[in-house]
Amino acid sequence: MAAALRFAGLSPCVGFRRDPSTSLCLSSSFSSNRWVELSPRFIGTKKAPGYPRSRSLRVSCERGVSAFFEEDEAERQGADGDVPQLSIVMKFGGSSVASAQRMKEVADLILRFPEERPVIVLSAMGKTTNNLLLAGEKAVCCGVSNVSDLHELSFIQDLHLKTVDELGLDKSIISGLLDELEQLLKGIAMMKELTFRTRDYLVSFGECMSTRVFAAYLNKIGVKARQYDAFDIGFITTDDFTNADILEATYPAIAKRLHGDWINNPAIPIVTGFLGKGWKSCAVTTLGRGGSDLTATTIGKALGLREIQVWKDVDGVLTCDPNIYPNARPVPHLTFEEAAELAYFGAQVLHPLSMRPAREGDIPVRVKNSYNPQAPGTVITKERDMSKAVLTSIVLKSNITMLDIVSTRMLGQFGFLAKVFAIFEDLGISVDCVATSEVSISLTLDPSKLWSRELIQQELDHVVEELEKIAVVHLLQHRSIISLVGNVQRSSLILEKAFNVLRKNGVNVQMISQGASKVNISLIVNDDEAKQCVKALHSAFFENGFLSEAEEAEFSGNGTTIPSNISVM
Numbered sequence: 001m002a003a004a005l006r007f008a009g010l011s012p013c014v015g016f017r018r019d020p021s022t023s024l025c026l027s028s029s030f031s032s033n034r035w036v037e038l039s040p041r042f043i044g045t046k047k048a049p050g051y052p053r054s055r056s057l058r059v060s061c062e063r064g065v066s067a068f069f070e071e072d073e074a075e076r077q078g079a080d081g082d083v084p085q086l087s088i089v090m091k092f093g094g095s096s097v098a099s100a101q102r103m104k105e106v107a108d109l110i111l112r113f114p115e116e117r118p119v120i121v122l123s124a125m126g127k128t129t130n131n132l133l134l135a136g137e138k139a140v141c142c143g144v145s146n147v148s149d150l151h152e153l154s155f156i157q158d159l160h161l162k163t164v165d166e167l168g169l170d171k172s173i174i175s176g177l178l179d180e181l182e183q184l185l186k187g188i189a190m191m192k193e194l195t196f197r198t199r200d201y202l203v204s205f206g207e208c209m210s211t212r213v214f215a216a217y218l219n220k221i222g223v224k225a226r227q228y229d230a231f232d233i234g235f236i237t238t239d240d241f242t243n244a245d246i247l248e249a250t251y252p253a254i255a256k257r258l259h260g261d262w263i264n265n266p267a268i269p270i271v272t273g274f275l276g277k278g279w280k281s282c283a284v285t286t287l288g289r290g291g292s293d294l295t296a297t298t299i300g301k302a303l304g305l306r307e308i309q310v311w312k313d314v315d316g317v318l319t320c321d322p323n324i325y326p327n328a329r330p331v332p333h334l335t336f337e338e339a340a341e342l343a344y345f346g347a348q349v350l351h352p353l354s355m356r357p358a359r360e361g362d363i364p365v366r367v368k369n370s371y372n373p374q375a376p377g378t379v380i381t382k383e384r385d386m387s388k389a390v391l392t393s394i395v396l397k398s399n400i401t402m403l404d405i406v407s408t409r410m411l412g413q414f415g416f417l418a419k420v421f422a423i424f425e426d427l428g429i430s431v432d433c434v435a436t437s438e439v440s441i442s443l444t445l446d447p448s449k450l451w452s453r454e455l456i457q458q459e460l461d462h463v464v465e466e467l468e469k470i471a472v473v474h475l476l477q478h479r480s481i482i483s484l485v486g487n488v489q490r491s492s493l494i495l496e497k498a499f500n501v502l503r504k505n506g507v508n509v510q511m512i513s514q515g516a517s518k519v520n521i522s523l524i525v526n527d528d529e530a531k532q533c534v535k536a537l538h539s540a541f542f543e544n545g546f547l548s549e550a551e552e553a554e555f556s557g558n559g560t561t562i563p564s565n566i567s568v569m
C-alpha cells in the first residue's frame with residue numbers, strides 16, 4: 001500500500017509511526033516526546049512539530065490491521081513548490097446568487113481580494129430549493145402528463161435559463177440537468193411517492209446548477225475556476241436523508257482532492273453547498289436546510305484555512321431576527337459557543353451544526369453581507385472578552401411542543417428521569433430544554449428533526465402513549481422558546497430585566513432553563529405572545545441605554561449570578 005510506505009518513510013521526523021509488532025498507528029506526544037497509540041478507527045487531522053497549521057497531517061488507521069498516515073501528496077508538493085496555498089473559504093447563500101446580476105456582483109466581490117486564494121461554496125439560486133421541494137410534492141399527485149406544466153418547474157427552468165443567457169453563457173451548461181430534473185419529477189409522478197432519499201436527489205439539482213453557472217461565468221471573464229459536486233469529492237455523510245451528518249473521513253478526502261487539483265492546475269474551486277454522499281447507500285444526501293454553512297466550515301477545517309466567510313443578505317448576526325424586529329443591530333463579535341446556541345435555538349442565519357468544524361479547527365468565521373460588503377459583519381472566534389458583555393442576542397423558536405410529565409410513583413423514586421429519557425432515545429426524538437423537580441419533568445421537543453420542522457402528530461401520540469405507562473402527561477403545543485444569549489455570568493441582571501419586561505406585558509413564563517450552556521437562558525411562553533415579548537425585550541435591552549449602563553457598571557459576582565444550572569417550571 002503506497003500510503004503505508006509513505007508512513008514508514010516519513011514518520012520518524014513528523015510525529016507518527018507504526019508499531020511494527022501490532023501495526024497500530026502511534027502519534028508522538030509533542031510535549032513529552034512519548035509515543036501514544038491512536039484509536040484504531042482514528043481518521044482525522046493531527047498537527048506535527050515543525051509543520052505550519054495549514055500543513056497538519058491526515059492520519060488514517062485501519063482497524064488495527066494496518067495503519068498509516070498519509071501526508072497529503074499534493075499538500076506536500078504545494079508547500080514545497082511555488083503554488084501558494086488556498087487561503088480562505090467564501091460561502092454565498094441563495095440570496096447572494098439569486099440572479100445573473102447578483103452572480104456578477106459576487107464575482108466582483110471575489111476579485112476585490114486578489115491576495116486571497118478562496119474556495120467558493122454556493123447554495124442554490126434564490127428560492128430554488130423551496131421550489132424543487134414544492135414541485136416534488138405536487139408531482140406525487142398531479143399525474144405524469146401534468147409535470148411539465150408545474151409552475152415550480154417552469155420557475156426553475158426560467159430562472160436558470162435567463163441567468164445563463166444574461167451572463168452570456170452557453171445553455172448546454174445546465175440543459176442536461178434541467179432535462180434530468182423534469183424526468184425525475186415524471187418518475188415521482190409515476191411512482192406517486194417521494195421518499196426522503198429521492199427528495200435529497202431532487203433538491204441537489206439546485207446547487208449542481210448554481211455552481212456550474214457560476215464557474216462557467218468566472219471562466220468566461222478570465223478567472224480560472226473549477227466546479228465540484230460535493231458528493232463526488234469526498235463529502236461522506238450518514239445515510240440520514242434530508243438531515244445527514246458529515247463523517248470524519250470527509251476531512252482527509254476533500255483536502256486531498258481540492259489540494260491535489262489546486263497544485264496540479266490552480267483554478268478557484270466552486271463547490272456545491274448542502275450536499276453529500278451517504279456512506280452506505282452512496283446516494284446523494286443533504287445536510288438539513290441551510291446546510292451550505294456546514295459545507296463551508298467543513299472545507300475550512302479540512303484544509304486548515306485562515307478564515308471561513310459566510311456571505312448573507314444581512315449585516316452579520318443580528319441582535320434578533322430582523323423579520324421580527326427590523327431595527328435589530330449587528331453583533332460585532334461572538335464565540336463559537338454563542339453562535340452555536342443562537343443557531344440551535346432558531347436564528348436562521350447559521351446552520352445549527354456549522355460551528356462544530358470551525359471550533360474544532362479553531363478557524364475564525366466571519367458573517368458578512370454580500371449586498372453591503374463594507375459592513376464589518378460578525379466575527380466568530382473561540383474566545384472573546386466577556387468581562388463587560390451582558391446580552392448579545394435574542395432568539396425565537398416558535399411552534400414548540402412542551403411536555404409536562406409527572407411521575408405516578410412516590411417521592412424519591414429513583415430512575416424516573418432515566419426511564420423518561422430512554423423513551424425519547426428509543427423513539428429517536430431529541431429534547432431541547434429541560435426543567436425537573438423530584439417527581440416531575442417539563443421539557444420541550446426539538447422540532448427540527450424533519451424538513452417541515454414540526455414533529456408529526458403520529459410521533460407525538462406515540463411519545464405520550466409510552467410516557468403514560470409511567471407518568472401523567474400533559475402535552476402543551478403552540479409554545480415558543482425565547483433564548484437570551486449572552487453572558488450568563490450576569491444571569492441575575494438579565495433575568496431581573498427580562499422578568500420586569502414580561503410582567504409589564506402581562507406574560508407568564510411557563511418554564512425557564514439555563515442548562516449546561518453558560519451562554520443561554522431559555523424562557524418558554526405561548527406562541528401568540530412570543531413575538532411581542534421579543535420586541536419588548538429587544539427594546540428594553542438594546543435601545544434604552546440599558547446595556548451600556550450595565551456594561552459600564554462594575555461587575556460584582558456577589559448576588560448577581562445564579563451559579564449552577566437553573567430549572568424552573
Ligand SMILES: Nc1ncnc2c1ncn2[C@@H]1O[C@H](COP(=O)(O)OP(=O)(O)O)[C@@H](O)[C@H]1O
Binds near residue numbers: 093096311313319
Ligand atoms: N439573529 C439573526 N441575525 C441575522 N439574520 C437572521 C437572524 N435571525 C434570522 N435571520 C434571517 O436569516 C437570514 C439569513 O440567513 P439565510 O437565509 O440562511 O442566508 P443565506 O441563504 O444567504 O445563507 C436573514 O435574511 C434573516 O432574515
Ligand SMILES: N[C@@H](CC(=O)OP(=O)(O)O)C(=O)O
Binds near residue numbers: 274
Ligand atoms: N439551498 C439549501 C442549502 C442552503 O444552505 O441554502 P442557503 O445558504 O440559501 O440558506 C437550502 O435552501 O436549504
